[in-house]
Amino acid sequence: MTLIYFLTFIVLLPCVHLDEAVKDDYSESLLIKPLPDGMIYNHFQFKTILHQDIEYLHLENHFDRFPLAIGNFISKNLIKELTFSLGRGHWKLNTWGYPLRYQPNGAELWVTLQNFNPNPWKSWKDITSTLSGLFCASLNFIDKAATTKPKFSLKPDGIFINDSYRPDNVFYASLAHEAVCTENLTPWKKLLPCFSKAGLASLLNAVQIFNSNYFALSLDVKSICRNPSCNETSTEITQSVQVVFNPPAMFEGKHRWSIVKFFGTSLKEECKLASSSKIYVETTVNDTDNSYNLSPLPETSIESDFQGEKRRFAVYDVKKMIEHNRNNNVNKFNIYSMYQKEYIYKKVNPPYITAHRYITGYGVYLGGITCRITNSLTKAQNVTYLDVIPWYLRIYIHTLSITSNNVEIKPSKLYHKPGKDRAQPHHIEIILELPPLSDTIITYDFERAFLKWTEFPPDANHGVYVGAATLTFQPTNFQNLTIHPEHTESLDPPTIKIKTENLLVSLPTPDFSMPYNVICLVSTVITLAFGPIHNLTTKRARIAIQSKEGSNLKDRIFKFFKRS
Amino acid sequence: MFSLICLIVCFSSISRCYGSNVDKVDNFFSKSKHTNNWAVLVCSSRYWFNYRHVANVLSIYRSVKRLGIPDSRIILMLADDMACNPRNTRPGTVFNNAHHQLNVYGDDVEVDYRGYEVTVKNFIRLLTGRVEDGTPRSKQLLTDESSNILIYLTGHGGDGFLKFQDSEEITSVELADAFEQMWQKQRYNEILLITETCQAESMAQQLYSPNIIGIGSSKIGEDSLSHHGDPTIGVYVIDRYTYYALEFLETVHSNSSKTLSSFLEVCPKKYCISTVTVRKDLFHRDPAQVPLTDFFGSVPKVNLMPTPKDEDLVTW
Numbered sequence: 001m002t003l004i005y006f007l008t009f010i011v012l013l014p015c016v017h018l019d020e021a022v023k024d025d026y027s028e029s030l031l032i033k034p035l036p037d038g039m040i041y042n043h044f045q046f047k048t049i050l051h052q053d054i055e056y057l058h059l060e061n062h063f064d065r066f067p068l069a070i071g072n073f074i075s076k077n078l079i080k081e082l083t084f085s086l087g088r089g090h091w092k093l094n095t096w097g098y099p100l101r102y103q104p105n106g107a108e109l110w111v112t113l114q115n116f117n118p119n120p121w122k123s124w125k126d127i128t129s130t131l132s133g134l135f136c137a138s139l140n141f142i143d144k145a146a147t148t149k150p151k152f153s154l155k156p157d158g159i160f161i162n163d164s165y166r167p168d169n170v171f172y173a174s175l176a177h178e179a180v181c182t183e184n185l186t187p188w189k190k191l192l193p194c195f196s197k198a199g200l201a202s203l204l205n206a207v208q209i210f211n212s213n214y215f216a217l218s219l220d221v222k223s224i225c226r227n228p229s230c231n232e233t234s235t236e237i238t239q240s241v242q243v244v245f246n247p248p249a250m251f252e253g254k255h256r257w258s259i260v261k262f263f264g265t266s267l268k269e270e271c272k273l274a275s276s277s278k279i280y281v282e283t284t285v286n287d288t289d290n291s292y293n294l295s296p297l298p299e300t301s302i303e304s305d306f307q308g309e310k311r312r313f314a315v316y317d318v319k320k321m322i323e324h325n326r327n328n329n330v331n332k333f334n335i336y337s338m339y340q341k342e343y344i345y346k347k348v349n350p351p352y353i354t355a356h357r358y359i360t361g362y363g364v365y366l367g368g369i370t371c372r373i374t375n376s377l378t379k380a381q382n383v384t385y386l387d388v389i390p391w392y393l394r395i396y397i398h399t400l401s402i403t404s405n406n407v408e409i410k411p412s413k414l415y416h417k418p419g420k421d422r423a424q425p426h427h428i429e430i431i432l433e434l435p436p437l438s439d440t441i442i443t444y445d446f447e448r449a450f451l452k453w454t455e456f457p458p459d460a461n462h463g464v465y466v467g468a469a470t471l472t473f474q475p476t477n478f479q480n481l482t483i484h485p486e487h488t489e490s491l492d493p494p495t496i497k498i499k500t501e502n503l504l505v506s507l508p509t510p511d512f513s514m515p516y517n518v519i520c521l522v523s524t525v526i527t528l529a530f531g532p533i534h535n536l537t538t539k540r541a542r543i544a545i546q547s548k549e550g551s552n553l554k555d556r557i558f559k560f561f562k563r564s
Numbered sequence: 565m566f567s568l569i570c571l572i573v574c575f576s577s578i579s580r581c582y583g584s585n586v587d588k589v590d591n592f593f594s595k596s597k598h599t600n601n602w603a604v605l606v607c608s609s610r611y612w613f614n615y616r617h618v619a620n621v622l623s624i625y626r627s628v629k630r631l632g633i634p635d636s637r638i639i640l641m642l643a644d645d646m647a648c649n650p651r652n653t654r655p656g657t658v659f660n661n662a663h664h665q666l667n668v669y670g671d672d673v674e675v676d677y678r679g680y681e682v683t684v685k686n687f688i689r690l691l692t693g694r695v696e697d698g699t700p701r702s703k704q705l706l707t708d709e710s711s712n713i714l715i716y717l718t719g720h721g722g723d724g725f726l727k728f729q730d731s732e733e734i735t736s737v738e739l740a741d742a743f744e745q746m747w748q749k750q751r752y753n754e755i756l757l758i759t760e761t762c763q764a765e766s767m768a769q770q771l772y773s774p775n776i777i778g779i780g781s782s783k784i785g786e787d788s789l790s791h792h793g794d795p796t797i798g799v800y801v802i803d804r805y806t807y808y809a810l811e812f813l814e815t816v817h818s819n820s821s822k823t824l825s826s827f828l829e830v831c832p833k834k835y836c837i838s839t840v841t842v843r844k845d846l847f848h849r850d851p852a853q854v855p856l857t858d859f860f861g862s863v864p865k866v867n868l869m870p871t872p873k874d875e876d877l878v879t880w
Contacts, residue, residue: 088648126698133700136675140699181648182656183675206671210648210656457680458610458643458729512731 024050026065026193027275028200031313031484032335033282034292035244036348037095039213040257041482044200044241046192054080054223054235055114065273067191070237073130074221077123080169081112081158084131085218088180088210089244093498094350097480101240103216104468104499107137107178110154113169124171136183142173145391148427151415153386153472155495158222159233174388176465176502180217182206188217191239199271200279200318203263204241214244255343256292258336267333270322277318279335280485284311290341296321304485307493309478313485351480352376353383353434355471357500360443364508367393370443371469371500375434377477382412382433385442387469389426391419392449393505399445402430404438421449448507456509463506468499596854598712598753601862602705603628604690606641608682608719608728615799616790618646619660620718620760620806622668627813628714631861639690639705641677643719643729653796660802660810662794676703684734691742693751709750714758714859718803721761723784724769740770747773754847756824756859760805762787765841777847779828781805782838789837804836818861825851 031043050066052059058075074082087103111127113120124147132139150172156165185206189196196202209215218240223233247257260266270277281294283301298314299321322333354374361367369389375381389395397416402409411432419426434440457464474493475481481496511517605628607614607621625640647658647669658669677686689695690705707713719726725733746752754775759767763786768778781803782788790800791807802810808831816822828851831840844851 129698129700133676133702136678136702138679138681141680177679179645179648179679181645182669182671183673183678186672186674206669207654207656207667211654458731460731 024048024063024065025275026271026273028271028277029484029486030200030203030279031100031282031482032279033482034285035096036285036346037092038247038255038343038345039096040245040247040262041096041099042241042243042245042262043100043482043484044204044243045484045486046201046239048193048237049224050235050237051226052235053233054221057235065193066235066237069134070191070219070221073127073134074235077127077130078114078117079111079123079127079221080114080160080223081110081156082127082221083110083157083218084108084135084220085216086135086137086178086180086184087214087216089212089214090501091214091216091244091499093354095348096244097351098482098496098498099242100482100484101216101218101242102497102499103218103242104174104176105502106174106176106465106467107139107180108174108467109139109142110170110172112156112165113171115164115166115169117169120169120171128173135187137178139175139178141175145422145425146175147171147173148388148417148425150386150427151429152413152431153384153429153470155472156222157220158236159225159230160223161231161233172388174467176467180215181210184217185209188219188239191219193273194271198269199274199277200267201271202269203259203265203267205264208262208264209241209243212243212245214242216240216242256336256338258334260332260334260336266331267318267322268331270319274319279316279318281314281316281335281337282311283314286312290339290344292337292339294335294337296335302485304483306478306481306483309481309483311483311485315485349480350374350376352477353381353471353473353475353496353498355385355469355498355500357469357503359503359505361445364448364506366445366447367505368399368443368445369466369503370441373434373440373442373471375436375438375440378436379476380433380436381473381476382431383471383473385428385430385432385469385471387426387428388467389419389428389446390464390466391421391423391425392451392464392507393426393446393466394419394449395426395428395444395446397428397444400428400442401444402432402440402442404435404440409433409435409440448505450508453510453512456507456512460507460509460512463504466503466505468502471498471500472496596712596754596849596858597710598858599710600707601633601637601712601714601859602707603633603638603714603716604641604705605638605714605716606682606687606718608641608643608717608726610644610729612644612646612649612651613799614644614720615646615658615797616802617718618642618644619658619668619802621716622658622673623660623802623806623810624716624758624813625673626666626668626670627810627816628860631813631816631857632818633860633862635674636702637862638674639676639703640674641682641687642675643679643682645679651798659794659797660807662792662796662801664794674702680729682729684728684732684738687728687734688738688742691751692745693749705751707746707751710753711751712754712756712859713752714756716758716760717767718760718806721759721763721767723763724766726759726761726767736767736770739767740772743771743776744773747775754858758809760788760803764788765843768841768843771843771846774846775848776843777824777851778843780841780843781831781836783841786838804838805831805840808835813860816856816860818857820855820857822856823852824854824856824859827856 026048028046033041035041048066057071063071085103085108087105091099113123117123128139128142149170154170189201192201196204220238222236224236226232226234245262247255250261294314299317300315302313302315304311325333357371359367360370402411411430413431415429417427473496475496605621605625607617609617648655657667660668695704717726724736727733757768757778760781762782763784764780764782765784768780789804791802791804793800812830828842833839
C-alpha cells in the first residue's frame with residue numbers, strides 16, 4: 001500500500017508543484033435568526049476549502065488553513081465524507097421550525113469511506129478512536145453493536161464523481177448519553193486557523209454558550225465541485241456551532257439582544273486569514289407595526305429568493321467594521337437589537353412535518369416504541385424513517401404497524417436487519433408516503449433482554465438511552481426552513497433531516513449487592529457448620545473412667561474444697 | 565614505619581579530597597534524573613453530590629498546567645460531568661470556593677477519560693501501558709524510564725480500596741502491582757502518589773516498587789473531610805486536604821525553590837482534622853532536597869548528546 005502511495009506520489013509530484021493555484025480558503029459567518037417564539041438562534045459557520053481532491057489528500061504535505069490533524073486523519077483512514085456532531089438540549093421543532101442542521105442530544109457520527117478502502121471496519125474503528133481523542137468524547141464506545149449501515153436514509157451531501165457512491169461504505173452510529181461541555185469545544189476551536197483568538201470564534205466563550213437553551217457543535221467534511229464543469233473536486237470542511245438563547249432571561253424580561261450580552265465579549269479583532277467574515281441578521285419577519293431596530297445600522301441588506309421563498313438579511317462585514325472602528329478609535333464591536341414597542345407573543349405555526357417518538361407499555365419486561373409523524377400539508381409527502389435500536393431491546397417486527405388516521409398504510413419500502421446480541425443493533429428503515437393532513441403512527445413492540453452483570457453501566461438504575469430516530473424528506477414547502485444566505489445558490493432541493501427525541505428505557509437490573517450477600521450468607525453457614533463437623537471429625541469420643549478415689553471422708557472433703 | 569606514615573598521609577589526602585567534593589557528590593545524587601513530567605489526575609466519583617471530588621481534581625489540574633505540564637502530558641479522568649450537569653446553575657463552570665473566585669474548569673480544559681470510561685480496567689491499562697489497539701495518544705501514558713509522574717486520586721475510599729463510579733473498587737494491592745509492572749517496564753523514574761479519600765493511608769501501604777512517595781489525606785480509620793459548602797450550588801465544593809494543598813501550590817511558580825518536604829506539611833491536623841500520612845521508605849531522596857517542581861511542574865533537564873562525527877553519520 002505504501003509503495004502504491006509512493007509511486008503515485010512520484011508520478012503526481014510535478015503536477016502538484018506546477019499548479020500554483022492550489023491554495024486553501026477560509027471563510028466564517030454568523031447567522032442570527034429570531035425564532036418565532038422570541039428566542040434567538042445563532043449559527044456560526046467556519047468553512048475551509050482545500051483545492052485538492054479528498055482522495056488525494058495524502059499528497060498534500062503542507063496544510064495552510066486546513067487543519068493538519070483532520071487532513072492526516074482523512075488520508076490515513078480513507079474517508080470520503082464525515083459528519084460528526086455533539087448536541088446538548090432539545091431543539092423544539094414545533095416552535096422553532098427546521099434548523100440548518102439538526103442535532104439531537106448526544107453524539108452522532110456518520111462516515112462514508114472511499115471506495116478502495118481495503119479494510120472498512122478497521123477504518124471505522126480507527127475513526128471513532130481518533131475522534132474520541134481529538135474531541136475528548138467517549139466515541140470509543142461505538143462498536144459493532146452500535147453501528148449500522150443505513151440503506152436509504154443518509155444520502156451523501158457532497159459530490160461523488162462518476163456516481164462512485166456505494167451505500168455499503170456508509171457507517172452510522174449515535175451515542176445518546178454523551179455529554180457535551182467545554183472540553184469538547186476547546187479542541188474544536190483549536191482546529192480553526194485563528195483558533196479562538198480572533199474572528200467570530202473569539203465569541204465562543206464556554207461559560208456563556210453553555211448557559212443556553214440549546215447547543216450543538218459539528219464538523220462536516222465533504223467534497224464539492226472545484227469548477228462549474230465539476231470534473232474535479234475540492235475538500236470542504238465546515239465547522240459549525242448552533243446556540244439558542246432566550247433574551248428575556250438575559251435582559252431582565254426584555255425582548256432585546258446584543259452580541260456582547262450573549263457571548264460575554266465584544267469582537268475585538270478580525271481573523272486576518274479569513275477571506276470573508278460576515279454577520280447576517282435575518283429580518284424577514286420584522287413586522288411593520290412593531291419592528292426591531294438594529295444598531296449599528298447594517299451595511300447592506302440582501303434579499304434572497306430560495307425556490308420562491310423570500311428572505312431578508314441585514315449584512316455586517318466584520319472586517320470592514322473593525323477596521324472602521326479602529327480608525328475611529330473605538331475598540332468595541334457590538335450589534336444590538338431593540339423592539340420599538342412591547343414585544344407581543346404570537347401563535348406559532350408548527351412546521352408541516354413533525355415527528356415525536358416515545359416509549360409505551362409498563363414494567364420491565366415488555367414495551368413498545370411509537371413514533372407519531374404529522375403532515376399538515378394538503379398533499380402527500382414521501383419520508384424515510386430510520387430507527388436504530390440497541391440489541392438489548394429485542395424488536396418483534398411482526399408487531400410493526402403503520403397507521404394513518406386509524407387506517408393501516410403500506411410502506412413503499414421496508415428494511416429490517418434484526419439485531420444480534422452484543423454484535424449488531426436492530427435496524428429499521430421505512431419509506432412511506434404520508435397522506436395529506438394526516439397523523440401517521442409507527443409502532444412496534446420489544447422485549448427487554450437480560451444483560452450480564454458486568455455489562456450494566458455504573459448507574460444502571462438510571463436506565464439506558466436509545467438514540468433518536470431520523471426522518472428524512474425533500475420539502476415542498478420552505479416556510480419553516482432556516483435558510484443560510486450563503487447557501488441559496490444551490491439548485492438542488494434541500495433534504496431535511498429531523499430527529500425525534502432520545503428515549504430513556506429502564507432495564508431489568510439485578511440486585512448488585514447480591515454477590516456480597518451470598519458471600520456473607522454462605523460464609524456464615526459454612527462457619528456454623530464447620531465448627532461441629534470439625535469437632536466431630538477430629539476429636540475422638542472416649543468414655544471417661546470414673547476414678548475409684550474419694551471413697552473415704554478425707555478425700556471427699558478435699559474434693560469438695562477443690563471444686564469450690 | 566615509613567609505610568604507615570605513607571598510609572596515613574594517603575588516607576588524609578583522600579578524606580580531604582572527599583570532604584571538598586562531598587557537596588558536589590551529594591548534589592549530583594540528590595538531583596532528579598527525570599527529563600519529562602506527567603500527571604495522572606483521577607476523580608473516581610459519580611453523581612452530583614460528589615461535586616467536590618471533581619473540584620479537587622480540577623484544582624490540581626489547574627496547578628500542574630500553570631506550572632508547565634502541557635495538556636498532552638496530563639491524563640485527566642472525570643467520572644461524571646459536573647460542569648454541564650443539568651443541576652449546575654452555572655453551566656460550564658466548576659468552582660472550588662463558595663466565593664466563586666476561580667472557575668477551575670476554565671475555558672481550556674481537556675478531559676481524556678470521562679463518564680463511563682473511568683473504570684478500574686481503564687486506569688490500570690493506562691498505568692501499565694496495556695491499552696487497546698488504536699487508543700488515541702491523548703488517552704495513553706507515554707512515559708519512559710526518566711519520567712516523573714504525579715498521580716492524584718480522589719473519590720470515596722476505605723481501608724485498602726478506592727471506589728470507582730460507585731460500582732467497583734481498585735484495591736491497594738492492585739495499585740501496588742500496577743506500579744511494580746510500571747517499574748519493570750521502565751515506565752517511570754519517580755512517582756508522587758497523592759490520595760484524597762477516607763482512610764487514604766491504606767492506598768500506599770501495599771506499594772513495594774522503588775522511588776515512590778505516597779501521601780494520603782487521612783490515616784487508616786479516619787475520614788477525610790470536606791472543607792466547605794456552597795449554598796448556591798447546594799453541595800460541598802472542596803475537600804480539606806486539597807484546599808490547603810492548593811492554597812500552598814498557588815504560591816509556587818515554575819522557578820520556585822520550594823521543596824517536597826514543605827508540601828508534606830501543607831495540612832496540619834488542626835486544619836485537616838484528619839491526619840495527613842506520608843510513606844517515604846520507598847523514596848531514596850531526601851524530600852527536603854527535592855524541588856516541588858520535580859513533580860508538579862515541567863522543568864526538564866536537557867541531556868545533550870555528543871555530536872556524531874561525519875563518518876559515523878548514516879547517509880543515504
